[in-house]
Amino acid sequence: MDQLAAMRAFRRVVEFGSFTAAAAELNQSHTIVSRQIRQLEILLSAQLLNRTTRRFALTEAGQAYYERCKQILDQVDDAAQAIASHQARPSGVLRINAPQAFGTMELLSWLPAFILENPELRVDLVCNDRYVDLIEEGFDVALRLAHALDDSTYIAKRLAKSELLLVASPDYLRQHGLPQQPRDLKEHNCLTYSLASKPNDYIFTAADGTLHPVVVRGNLQANTGIALRSAALAGLGIAATASFIVHEDLQRGALVRVLPTFALRPRELYVLYPQNRHMSPKVRAFVAFASEWYRTPRWG
Template sequence: MDQLAAMRAFRRVVDAGSFTAAAAELNQSHTIVSRQVRQLEVELGAQLLNRTTRRLALTEAGQEYYARCKQIIDQIDDAAQAVSAHQARPSGLLRINAPQAFGTLELTGWLPQFIMAHPQIRVDLVCNDRFVDLIEEGFDVALRLTQALPDSTLIARRLAVSDMLVVASPAYLKRHGTPLEPADLVHHNCLTYSLAPKPNEFHFTAADGKPHPVVVRGNLQANTGIALRAAALAGLGIATTASFIVHAELRHGALVHVLPEFTLKPRELYVLYPQNRHLSPKVRAFVEFASDWYRTPRWA
């Protein structure tokens, strides 16, 4: 027996005043409604209704059970309505993880707009460059810049591409000359990203598809592209960094794109979130906002 269905049938019979009226309201047959109430009485071991040919009357046990039954059903319906309302609008705490440089330079540029568009959402943004297990550490969503995503149960949506560029200040190039091909970098002070798999190995590709690997050296290695950008701006050396970090400086001429005829493998931007049967509105809102934001290329 479905006890909740039987309780609803019993309540409807009492409210409607007859089995026939209750059956019509429930869109069920008279037989089914009558059977549900009988099964409920058997389960409880008490008679709930006095039945006559003309009317129904609650027994003393039925009166007490009806009051409790009504309260329970109302609470269940209220709980379901509250969850439905929550699912209908983005709200609650949204925990976001992002790489240090991306979160600092890029995400903070549009995150306030997202929050203003969804005032019921509270954001906890955590920026770092270590591997983060979203599920174990309780994050709702993450942004990742990578050459390739590892196998995972997470859902991943590709948002954008950030080219990897070799850059230097005009002052540095004036003092030390401009490299014309990747092999020339061995004669320069190269500023490298320490979290790369092989920080001192660059694998360039020419326009004709020919590979140009080179091993470089330098006096600065850092785990954030922000530090490499600052060092390049100061004229310390030639840095390899993502376009989202230096696109403004390139546009203003503070940095120069070195070796533009050669390319490095780009970084792809993904938004990741755990695989759930019902995606929460707050996560869906963030994913859709990010997708719309990066539909327009940002770092050309």
């Protein structure tokens, strides 16, 4: 027996004063409604209704049970309406994880607009460059830059391509010369990203598809592209860093691209979120906003 359904049937019978009217309201047969009331009485070991051939009346136990049924069913309906309302619009806390450089330099160029568009949301942004388990650490969504994603635990949506660019300041290049081939980098101070699997090993692809590996060296390595950008702007050397970090510096001439006809392997920007049967409105809104934002190339 579905006890909740039987309670609803009992309530309707009492409020309509008729089995027939209650059955019509519930879109059920008279027989089913009568059976539900009998099953309730058996379950409760109490008679709820005194029946005659033409009418019924509540027993004392039935009156007490009816009052409690109303309270319980109203609470159940209120809970369902609250969840339905919550599911209809983005609300609550959205916990976002992002890489340090991306979160502080790129994400904040559009996150405020997303928050203003969703005023019932509160965002908790955590930026770091370590691997984060979204489920274990309680994140709703993450932005990741990677050559490829091997973890199938999450749903991943590709947003954009992030080129890895070699850059240097005009002053540095005036003093030390402009490299013409990847092998020329051996004569330069190269600023490297320490979290790369092989920070000093670069593999370039030429326009004709040929590969040009080179091992570089320098007097600075850092675990964030922001530090490499700052060092390059100061004229310390040639840095390999993400296009989203330096694209504005390139546009205004503060940095110059080095070896522009050779490409380093780019990384892809993904938005990740746990696999859930029902995607929450806050995650759906964030993924939709990010997808629309990066529909237009941002770091050309």
